[in-house]
Amino acid sequence: MKFLVCISLVPDTTTKISFVENDTKFNTDKVQWILNPYDEWYALVRALELKEANGGSVTVINVGGAENDQVIRKALAIGADDAIRVDATSDLDSFSIASDIAAVAKDGNYDVIMLGKETINYNGSNLGGMLAEMLDLPFISYASKLDMNGNVASIDREIEGGKESLEVSTPFVISCAKGMAEARIPNMKGIMMAKSKPLAVVTPQAVAPQTSTVKYELPPAKAACKMIDPDNMDELVSLLHNEAKVI
Amino acid sequence: MAILFIVDLVDGKVKKGSFEVASYASKLAANTGTEAVGLALGTANDSDLADLGSYGTTKIYHASNNAFNSFDAGVYAQAVKDAADKIGAHTVIFSMGLTGKAVAPRVAVKMNAGIVSGAVALPDTSNGFVVKKGAFSGKAFALVSINTENKVVSVTPNAYGATKGSGTATVEAIDLIPAASRITVKEVKRQQGDVAPLPEAELVVSAGRGMKGPENWGIIEDLAASLGATTACSRPVADVGWRPHHEHVGQTGVAIRPNLYIAVGISGAIQHLAGVNQSKTIVVINKDPEAPFFKAADYGVVGDLFEVVPKLTEAIKKFKAQQ
Numbered sequence: 217m218k219f220l221v222c223i224s225l226v227p228d229t230t231t232k233i234s235f236v237e238n239d240t241k242f243n244t245d246k247v248q249w250i251l252n253p254y255d256e257w258y259a260l261v262r263a264l265e266l267k268e269a270n271g272g273s274v275t276v277i278n279v280g281g282a283e284n285d286q287v288i289r290k291a292l293a294i295g296a297d298d299a300i301r302v303d304a305t306s307d308l309d310s311f312s313i314a315s316d317i318a319a320v321a322k323d324g325n326y327d328v329i330m331l332g333k334e335t336i337n338y339n340g341s342n343l344g345g346m347l348a349e350m351l352d353l354p355f356i357s358y359a360s361k362l363d364m365n366g367n368v369a370s371i372d373r374e375i376e377g378g379k380e381s382l383e384v385s386t387p388f389v390i391s392c393a394k395g396m397a398e399a400r401i402p403n404m405k406g407i408m409m410a411k412s413k414p415l416a417v418v419t420p421q422a423v424a425p426q427t428s429t430v431k432y433e434l435p436p437a438k439a440a441c442k443m444i445d446p447d448n449m450d451e452l453v454s455l456l457h458n459e460a461k462v463i
Numbered sequence: 464m465a466i467l468f469i470v471d472l473v474d475g476k477v478k479k480g481s482f483e484v485a486s487y488a489s490k491l492a493a494n495t496g497t498e499a500v501g502l503a504l505g506t507a508n509d510s511d512l513a514d515l516g517s518y519g520t521t522k523i524y525h526a527s528n529n530a531f532n533s534f535d536a537g538v539y540a541q542a543v544k545d546a547a548d549k550i551g552a553h554t555v556i557f558s559m560g561l562t563g564k565a566v567a568p569r570v571a572v573k574m575n576a577g578i579v580s581g582a583v584a585l586p587d588t589s590n591g592f593v594v595k596k597g598a599f600s601g602k603a604f605a606l607v608s609i610n611t612e613n614k615v616v617s618v619t620p621n622a623y624g625a626t627k628g629s630g631t632a633t634v635e636a637i638d639l640i641p642a643a644s645r646i647t648v649k650e651v652k653r654q655q656g657d658v659a660p661l662p663e664a665e666l667v668v669s670a671g672r673g674m675k676g677p678e679n680w681g682i683i684e685d686l687a688a689s690l691g692a693t694t695a696c697s698r699p700v701a702d703v704g705w706r707p708h709h710e711h712v713g714q715t716g717v718a719i720r721p722n723l724y725i726a727v728g729i730s731g732a733i734q735h736l737a738g739v740n741q742s743k744t745i746v747v748i749n750k751d752p753e754a755p756f757f758k759a760a761d762y763g764v765v766g767d768l769f770e771v772v773p774k775l776t777e778a779i780k781k782f783k784a785q786q
Contacts, residue, residue, distance in 0.1 A: 227599070229600070229714065229733055229734060229737065230733055231599075233599045233602045233603045235603075253714075253715070254715075257715075309577075310568070310578070311571070311572075311577065311578070314568075314572075336599070336600050336714065336737070337598065337599055337600075338598055338605075339581055339597060339598065339599075339600060339718075340580045340581060341559075341564040341568070341580060342567075342568040342571070342578060342580055343568070344565075344568070345536060345540075345564075345565055345566070345567065345568030345569045345572075346568045346569070346571065346572050348536070348537065348569060349537075349540065349568070349569040349572035349573060350572055354535070354536075354537055354645040354646055355536045355537060355565060355569065356646070357536065357561065357564060357565040358561055358564070358565075360708075370649075374561055374709075375534060375561055375562075375651070375653075376471065376473045376478065376560055376561055376562060376660065377473055377653045377654050377660040378651065378652050378653035378654055379651075379652050379709075380534070380648060380650070380651050380652075381648075381649040381650040381651075382646050382647060382648045382649055383646075383647045383649060384645060384646050384647070385645070388645075394708065394711070394715050394716060395708060425610075426575075426576070426577030426578075426609065426610055426611045427577040427578070427579060427607050427608060427609050427610060428607070428608050428610060429605050429606065429607050429608075430593060430606050430607070430608050431605075431606040432598070432603055432604065432605050432606070433595075433603065433604040433605075433606065434602075434603050434604075435602075435603070435604070438758075438759065438761070439761070441747070441757050441758070441760040441761060441762065441763040442761065442762050442763070443762075443763050443764070443765065444762055444763065444764050445764075446764050446765065446766030446767075446770065446771045446774070447774070449764075449771070449774040449775040449777070449778035450778045450781070450782075452746070452762060452764065452775065452778070453775070453778045453779055453781075453782045454782075455762060456723065456744070456746070456762070457782065460723070460743070460744040460761065460762075462665075462666070462722040462723040462743060462744045463666070463690065463723065463779070463782075
């Protein structure tokens with residue numbers, strides 16, 4: 217079974233967010249880039265578990281410049297067999313990224329294409345559905361469980377107000393949420409082996425983005441927290457009703 | 464050139480987020496000199512659909528084929544595309560719930576439409592089509608221009624709000640042939656009860672490790688019941704099994720945007736804040752005055768939660784009785 221896991225690089229969760237060039241660009245100065253947690257913790261780790269149980273291979277794919285290689289190596293250190301980087305450096309949107317990954321996926325005949333439920337920088341949840349559409353595959357989003365029996369997958373996923381269990385045959389695209397797997401920390405052997413694993417660099421598709429970010433804004437600064445006497449909950453209720461107007 | 468919005472149905476009932484997208488699409492239509500029409504897929508009561516007219520829309524197209532009662536993003540996307548073609552809609556608006564997250568990007572590819580998901584305000588159409596959306600886990604906003612003729616937008620629940628007026632919409636049957644599904648649904652389990660599911664809840668009462676154990680959750684449930692709120696919890700609480708995983712809010716759980724978020728015994732780690740920091744009003748109850756959550760809160764109470772929470776419940780009951 218061939219797994220393709222899409223990995224994105226995102227600013228570390230604790231990054232202080234700021235912008236430059238008249239608020240048109242994210243300020244990457246001193247930003248620590250990490251693997252998108254949902255791609256790493258859930259999609260990659262579950263793909264590795266299934267490969268270890270049933271055989272096959274796990275390839276990770278990232279769209280971005282050479283500066284991404286260091287973080288891609290982390291995915292290899294966790295256990296991926298090889299990596300592909302689509303060498304795209306211009307401003308991209310989810311459509312152009314999906315086009316790049318779909319082109320690679322078409323050639324690779326992957327059985328399961330996996331990714332996290334969303335990235336923590338754009339929070340769009342667009343890539344999985346776009347990939348599935350471009351590849352004409354079923355798409356199962358926000359999955360919390362994936363088991364394979366031959367080419368048939370048993371999946372649990374979140375639905376509006378509940379949970380759904382379903383089956384689907386390979387190939388398919390799946391976005392992964394909490395419950396899918398537990399995070400793994402790369403060990404020294406994995407880190408050493410990662411250095412010699414193949415990392416192929418391929419040419420991007422010439423696809424123009426359909427959207428462009430024209431400006432960023434920070435939320436207005438919060439007023440200081442109003443402290444309420446713990447013995448005066450009537451005051452809190454009054455503030456919630458009259459000032460905040462939420463009850 | 465109509466604007467098409469998608470009506471979300473759960474077990475035949477119109478979901479609250481649909482009122483919000485009806486309002487959003489209707490206002491956008493008014494701003495751009497066109498009309499907003501809805502599309503409902505699957506079994507629904509036509510009089511319920513007609514009620515969407517009070518949110519500004521004039522017409523709902525209803526494809527009642529049973530095949531749409533089972534959710535498959537591929538089948539839904541084909542139906543939405545077919546409907547957009549029939550109606551002549553170039554812009555499609557979704558609520559960014561779990562259905563919208565799966566279907567909207569597929570529709571965007573089918574329609575060759577640029578997509579912005581997670582919109583928090585109406586598009587600025589004064590010079591192009593620029594949509595404001597949340598980014599960096601709620602720590603910022605991005606203004607994104609859609610540069611294609613066709614456009615897809617999904618709206619963050621509770622971000623825009625529903626504006627109720629009067630009027631009813633005409634409900635018209637539309638014949639959409641469902642594509643064959645490649646997914647076999649084995650079982651569907653939905654939470655029962657009257658309160659809203661977390662992603663769309665307007666009022667949320669959440670608690671963390673400060674509760675000391677699952678046996679103490681009665682005071683949280685009482686507080687939530689007094690408000691008609693949905694209950695939630697922090698990650699450690701879900702991880703140790705004190706509360707079910709679907710209640711876990713935060714970066715790794717459900718991201719929410721309620722009008723009121725009451726956090727009890729939660730210190731406010733950055734990963735938790737990333738899932739709740741877009742709440743309109745945050746109340747923090749914690750015995751530790753140095754808890755980082757107070758920095759993100761609008762109202763804070765420093766005290767023993769086992770004393771404060773029952774007092775707050777009583778105060779809310781008293782307030783409700785006076786209303």
